[in-house]
Amino acid sequence: MGNLIDLTGKRFNRLLVLKRAPNRGRSTMWFCRCDCGTEKMVGSNVLILGRTQSCGCLCLEINSKRMKENNIGRKTHGLTNHPLRAIRKAMIDRCYNKNNKFYRCYGGRDIFVCDDWRNSLESFYKWSIDSGWKKGLSIDRINNDGVYCPQNCQWITVGENSRKPRTMHKGKLKEGITDFSIKNKLQHKVARKLLDGDFTSCQIKEYISLDRTGRRFFWRKFERN
Numbered sequence: 001m002g003n004l005i006d007l008t009g010k011r012f013n014r015l016l017v018l019k020r021a022p023n024r025g026r027s028t029m030w031f032c033r034c035d036c037g038t039e040k041m042v043g044s045n046v047l048i049l050g051r052t053q054s055c056g057c058l059c060l061e062i063n064s065k066r067m068k069e070n071n072i073g074r075k076t077h078g079l080t081n082h083p084l085r086a087i088r089k090a091m092i093d094r095c096y097n098k099n100n101k102f103y104r105c106y107g108g109r110d111i112f113v114c115d116d117w118r119n120s121l122e123s124f125y126k127w128s129i130d131s132g133w134k135k136g137l138s139i140d141r142i143n144n145d146g147v148y149c150p151q152n153c154q155w156i157t158v159g160e161n162s163r164k165p166r167t168m169h170k171g172k173l174k175e176g177i178t179d180f181s182i183k184n185k186l187q188h189k190v191a192r193k194l195l196d197g198d199f200t201s202c203q204i205k206e207y208i209s210l211d212r213t214g215r216r217f218f219w220r221k222f223e224r225n
Contacts, residue, residue, distance in 0.1 A: 084125050116150075137157060
């Protein structure tokens with residue numbers, strides 16, 4: 001059996017080797033990070049022989065360039081399984097789908113997605129990569145009453161997003177979920193349900209003042225409605 005070649009810290013085109021990963025059969029695997037921020041497991045032989053040079057984004061760019069050079073008008077974006085596709089879909093859904101449970105906090109407050117992002121996944125992908133997107137970050141509107149567009153958005157951690165003030169569509173209460181839950185000794189999921197739900201500031205204050213039995217009846221009352 002040959003000696004293991006430590007690839008930690010080495011770069012193979014767009015892939016940077018981070019650390020060892022669990023073996024897959026007889027293949028020695030490594031956790032790698034692509035320049036675009038995506039992480040994936042890759043085998044030693046595949047890296048050394050140059051069979052994989054990115055997470056898939058390099059192939060996307062090459063194919064896109066080839067299509068443009070050959071004047072091919074219709075092309076697929078190659079981002080079907082990319083995390084940014086799901087983030088964009090959720091963003092559009094809460095702004096335009098009235099059946100979405102968060103619609104009242106977004107579309108219900110006249111918050112919408114700019115035409116460029118709504119019409120083009122590639123445009124949203126390019127902005128995200130240029131703006132430092134990495135797996136695990138959350139899209140944030142700098143002005144909480146503004147729309148989703150390049151000038152008003154940034155990528156932040158989930159914790160930072162939870163501490164940002166919420167502007168309710170009823171009442172005047174503005175407070176971040178994390179700060180609100182700590183101050184009122186509530187579970188994070190309960191605080192989110194109150195701040196992101198269809199409750200006025202008076203109803204939220206009423207809930208906080210109730211004992212355990214009263215809170216149970218509070219939820220039953222609104223579930224019936």
